[in-house]
Amino acid sequence: MMSSIKEQFNQISPSEFFYSNRDLAGFSNPTRSLYTAVREFVENSLDACDQKGILPEVHLTIKAVESEKPDPKQYVLTVKDNGPGVYAEHIPLAFGTVLYGSKFGLKQARGMFGLGATMAILYGQITTNKPVIVKSSADGKTQDEFEILLDIQKNKPVILKHSTKEVSKNGLSISICLEGDYSKAGTKIRDYVYETSLITPYATITFDDPKGQKFHHPRFVKEIPPPPTIIKPHPHGIDVERIRRMIVESQFEIPIIDDTMIEKVRKDLGLSKQNLSFIAIIAKAKKKWKTLSRQVRVVIALMSFLKMDFEKLRKIRIEDLDIPNKKLYYWDFGDSQSKSIDIDPESQYYKQLTNTVQGEPLTTFLTKRFQRIGPTTAVKFADFAGFKPEKRMGTMTNQELVQLSDSLQKFEDFLSPDPSCLAPLGEVPLEKGIKKFFNPDFTAVVQRPASAYSGFPFIVEMGIAYGGDIKSGGPHVYRYANRIPLLYDEGSDVVLKVVNETDWGRYKVKGDPPFIIVSHICSTRIPYKTAGKENVADRPEIERELRLALQFLSRKLAAYMSKKGQVEMAKKRANLYAKYIPLIAQFCTELAGKKKEPNYKKMLEGEAIVENK
Amino acid sequence: MKTSEKSKRLSKKAEEKQKNVLEVLQTHGAKIYEDLNNGQFPKFSVPSRSVSNIVYDKKLRQYILGNSAALRSSRNSSQLRSFTQLMWLAFFANRLTKEKKSSTLRDVYYSSQAFAIEFEDQGESDNIIVDLEAVLSKPREDFHIFPEERSSIFGDLNIEYTIPGYEGKTMNLSNHPDGYSIGPSLTTSELLDTSAEIVIAIEKGGLFTRFVEEQVDKKFKSIIINTGGQAPRSTRTLLKRLHDEMGLPIIVLTDGDVYGEHIAMVIKSGSANAAHLRELTVPDAKWVGVWATDIEKFKLPTIPMTESDIKRCYDLQKDPRYQEGIWKKELDVFLRIKRKAELEAFSKYGLTNITDKYLPQKLELAKSI
Numbered sequence A: 001m002m003s004s005i006k007e008q009f010n011q012i013s014p015s016e017f018f019y020s021n022r023d024l025a026g027f028s029n030p031t032r033s034l035y036t037a038v039r040e041f042v043e044n045s046l047d048a049c050d051q052k053g054i055l056p057e058v059h060l061t062i063k064a065v066e067s068e069k070p071d072p073k074q075y076v077l078t079v080k081d082n083g084p085g086v087y088a089e090h091i092p093l094a095f096g097t098v099l100y101g102s103k104f105g106l107k108q109a110r111g112m113f114g115l116g117a118t119m120a121i122l123y124g125q126i127t128t129n130k131p132v133i134v135k136s137s138a139d140g141k142t143q144d145e146f147e148i149l150l151d152i153q154k155n156k157p158v159i160l161k162h163s164t165k166e167v168s169k170n171g172l173s174i175s176i177c178l179e180g181d182y183s184k185a186g187t188k189i190r191d192y193v194y195e196t197s198l199i200t201p202y203a204t205i206t207f208d209d210p211k212g213q214k215f216h217h218p219r220f221v222k223e224i225p226p227p228p229t230i231i232k233p234h235p236h237g238i239d240v241e242r243i244r245r246m247i248v249e250s251q252f253e254i255p256i257i258d259d260t261m262i263e264k265v266r267k268d269l270g271l272s273k274q275n276l277s278f279i280a281i282i283a284k285a286k287k288k289w290k291t292l293s294r295q296v297r298v299v300i301a302l303m304s305f306l307k308m309d310f311e312k313l314r315k316i317r318i319e320d321l322d323i324p325n326k327k328l329y330y331w332d333f334g335d336s337q338s339k340s341i342d343i344d345p346e347s348q349y350y351k352q353l354t355n356t357v358q359g360e361p362l363t364t365f366l367t368k369r370f371q372r373i374g375p376t377t378a379v380k381f382a383d384f385a386g387f388k389p390e391k392r393m394g395t396m397t398n399q400e401l402v403q404l405s406d407s408l409q410k411f412e413d414f415l416s417p418d419p420s421c422l423a424p425l426g427e428v429p430l431e432k433g434i435k436k437f438f439n440p441d442f443t444a445v446v447q448r449p450a451s452a453y454s455g456f457p458f459i460v461e462m463g464i465a466y467g468g469d470i471k472s473g474g475p476h477v478y479r480y481a482n483r484i485p486l487l488y489d490e491g492s493d494v495v496l497k498v499v500n501e502t503d504w505g506r507y508k509v510k511g512d513p514p515f516i517i518v519s520h521i522c523s524t525r526i527p528y529k530t531a532g533k534e535n536v537a538d539r540p541e542i543e544r545e546l547r548l549a550l551q552f553l554s555r556k557l558a559a560y561m562s563k564k565g566q567v568e569m570a571k572k573r574a575n576l577y578a579k580y581i582p583l584i585a586q587f588c589t590e591l592a593g594k595k596k597e598p599n600y601k602k603m604l605e606g607e608a609i610v611e612n613k
Numbered sequence B: 001m002k003t004s005e006k007s008k009r010l011s012k013k014a015e016e017k018q019k020n021v022l023e024v025l026q027t028h029g030a031k032i033y034e035d036l037n038n039g040q041f042p043k044f045s046v047p048s049r050s051v052s053n054i055v056y057d058k059k060l061r062q063y064i065l066g067n068s069a070a071l072r073s074s075r076n077s078s079q080l081r082s083f084t085q086l087m088w089l090a091f092f093a094n095r096l097t098k099e100k101k102s103s104t105l106r107d108v109y110y111s112s113q114a115f116a117i118e119f120e121d122q123g124e125s126d127n128i129i130v131d132l133e134a135v136l137s138k139p140r141e142d143f144h145i146f147p148e149e150r151s152s153i154f155g156d157l158n159i160e161y162t163i164p165g166y167e168g169k170t171m172n173l174s175n176h177p178d179g180y181s182i183g184p185s186l187t188t189s190e191l192l193d194t195s196a197e198i199v200i201a202i203e204k205g206g207l208f209t210r211f212v213e214e215q216v217d218k219k220f221k222s223i224i225i226n227t228g229g230q231a232p233r234s235t236r237t238l239l240k241r242l243h244d245e246m247g248l249p250i251i252v253l254t255d256g257d258v259y260g261e262h263i264a265m266v267i268k269s270g271s272a273n274a275a276h277l278r279e280l281t282v283p284d285a286k287w288v289g290v291w292a293t294d295i296e297k298f299k300l301p302t303i304p305m306t307e308s309d310i311k312r313c314y315d316l317q318k319d320p321r322y323q324e325g326i327w328k329k330e331l332d333v334f335l336r337i338k339r340k341a342e343l344e345a346f347s348k349y350g351l352t353n354i355t356d357k358y359l360p361q362k363l364e365l366a367k368s369i
Helices: A002-011 A014-025 A030-052 A088-096 A115-128 A182-199 A240-250 A259-269 A278-291 A294-306 A350-358 A362-369 A375-385 A398-410 A427-438 A494-500 A540-592 A601-612 B002-037 B077-099 B105-115 B122-136 B205-213 B233-246 B258-269 B292-297 B307-317 B325-337 B343-349 B353-368
Strands: A057-064 A073-081 A132-137 A142-151 A156-166 A171-180 A204-208 A214-217 A316-322 A327-332 A337-342 A442-447 A451-453 A456-466 A476-481 A515-523 B043-047 B054-057 B062-065 B069-073 B152-154 B157-160 B170-172 B190-194 B198-202 B222-226 B250-253 B286-289
Touching: A014 A115, A030 A057, A030 A073, A030 A115, A030 A171, A030 A182, A057 A182, A073 A115, A088 A115, A088 A132, A088 A142, A088 A156, A115 A132, A115 A142, A115 A171, A182 A204, A182 A214, A182 A427, A182 A476, A182 A515, A240 A362, A240 A398, A259 A278, A259 A294, A278 A294, A294 A327, A294 A350, A362 A375, A375 A398, A427 A442, A427 A456, A427 A515, A442 A540, A451 A540, A456 A540, A476 A494, A494 A515, A494 A540, A515 A540, A540 A601, A540 B002, A540 B077, B002 B043, B002 B077, B002 B122, B043 B122, B069 B077, B077 B105, B077 B122, B105 B122, B152 B205, B190 B233, B198 B205, B198 B233, B205 B222, B205 B343, B205 B353, B222 B233, B233 B250, B233 B258, B250 B258, B250 B353, B258 B286, B258 B307, B258 B325, B286 B353, B292 B325, B307 B325, B343 B353
Parallel strands: A057 A204, A476 A515, B198 B222, B198 B250, B250 B286
Antiparallel strands: A057 A073, A073 A171, A132 A142, A132 A171, A142 A156, A204 A214, A316 A327, A327 A337, A442 A456, A451 A456, A456 A515, B043 B069, B054 B062, B152 B222, B157 B170, B157 B190
């Protein structure tokens, strides 16, 4: 997905890309766009705080530019946080260009590439032609304020204003002007803020809405859940494009031979102060070969073909190593021209160079770049996939890459994905949140053990609550994915599917019950049905975990309901006795021809005590 | 003189009956009073009236309830309401009987509301009345609750009322040609004397009027009773008393179909619905017509039997009472000819044909069966 976006970016302007993808990204109309922009900024703030272990304080403000005008109209959207901030030198690029090629780390986060926030900025600029205002302090002392427009054609920031001032706190504030429709989007935005604070109980979130209302959700949990660790990908969750990228990353480039590098080589050879001839250098290197680092070895190998000492080496720059034609090209600063020499395949240094550009052997590639693959599994896999274990990654043809990718999907002996990259909320904070929000009579939560689909680990957390402040007509389902509330398109969501397929009568839940279900799916990749991130597709593995979680909770609910039923029954029975026994007493007194009624009072009291047990 | 003595004896008997009802009610009341006083939830058993517990008693020649009984406990919250309803009804019946006031089924339903006893509908209160009958083994008429349906009686019979306000007043039941309706006052009255030698129970009001017009009462020294279809229980009680107390034979004349045959059977041996009661049958009553065989014999105009008529025949064939005698024989013929004839069919041969020709033959026959 990412790499296909990247390719498009390379070909078309970001503006064009934005227009052709605005529906997918959630900027289809003023209502949806306002909501999506809020989400993107709030989620960026929360992610930034999470990454640095800061208890988030996020302040969201939406203000109409001209409040009397009817919707849709221009709004100023500001999101301010107490996060780590962004260093001044990065701000123009981070907020004034459409980012691509951002680091593909594998861990759970609300947003993946920071692309959504850029989309929001772009949407704002396109609809109002106003700059984004970024205020940031990364050191807690100085704050940099930028007004930036995006040069859409060149994909470059245009800084309109830059000033600094002294502050006492870290944090970032982003403010954009955009066309929106708050009268329609308001409900969703308020729901979003409300539901976000349920799943982020360690954050304080404040929302000032355009009508002057303030929604304040203070944190009620003091501990941030343990942050996820960045881990290597699992072979099942990989495609050809990812492999290609990884090969590019893994290939050892010929090091840039500048003064620093030359100093390093000299030092490693113990020749810092000495100027030796080329032959002497090579001889010295041979002696110390085993202790030399890879980079140094490559430099020595180059020197052996170039037949140059350090002084000469300083005056050239390596241009290319053409293995098939066995030629080495370099630029000679002295003559100001490109030169080439033949390299001898018989030389002991030949292999050093070819290996460098041809990359690692397959087995090394697998064990070093993927999670949970050991040398034995790597060899077994190579056999399964039909490759030699020592096959160099740099020599793979396109066809071989496809074959490798297919085999990685099919091979079944890989261990299941490592869940340490996931950051579930945890049962205790989830339960606390549910209790605080709904004040229910009954609550149960569960965190399922980690599982995986297509190589992506995931964890399902779920809570169920009944009674209290909960409205009847349940189950009301609150869906979350990676701590993001999902508010749109619930109809086709896998969670809803699982809930709707449950026969609640079996769990003694009948009629118009006041109960809620909170479902949280954490994964390095949530299988959203659309790029708008609103509904989760029904992967069988996820569906199964959801079902198990719901069954577990439903059984607890059923136990509560039957206990509740018994208490109600006892109450009802006591009421019945209180109503009818006196009547029976009255009638039988006359029938028996007695004057005084029998003493039945103690009997009713005794009954009440027995029932209460 | 003789009648007066008899009257006194009978009057005493009626009083005894009342006393007996009151005693039974008091016994039950006292037991429940004791239970409550001892801090226990009162309970009593009600004979089960489910189909499986209704059996035919050959000796008694009627349906009776078997041995199974349901325990009704006030501790059981699902029975508490009906328990209280039953207690109220006993309480209400006690008052009725003591004050010699009569009430109808519908009355009971409404009276309950004065005591905050809610019956959902009359069906529910009727059911509780049957429960009380079963518990006391006494028909509801004994505790002064009467049905709405009325049938009528005509003939030379002197009665003496026992109901409050009419005590000692006498009446001859041949004074009014439309007949007298058989209600609580008649059912509870003393039967003094009669010149009649037989009771003719006839199914239909139209024929009853014809019989009065044709002076069947005088011509055949009879008391004529219109059962109005299936005889109500008060009528059956009266028939039983006429038979037992006055020594009169009872004959039953019905339409010539399977329902008519069964009307006669219910008078003779009761219904499954009243299997919990034993005072309602006249085992010596005789069904004299219209028989299936009469249809051919008297060449009566007929109508074909319906599906439900035929089904009813098959149902009755399984009834132990239809296994012998004319009961079996006529049922078989009905099933064979699959046709039926009404009492009015005799009008084909003249309006008085039934009283002039048919009835005398049947009366003669009745002596021999």
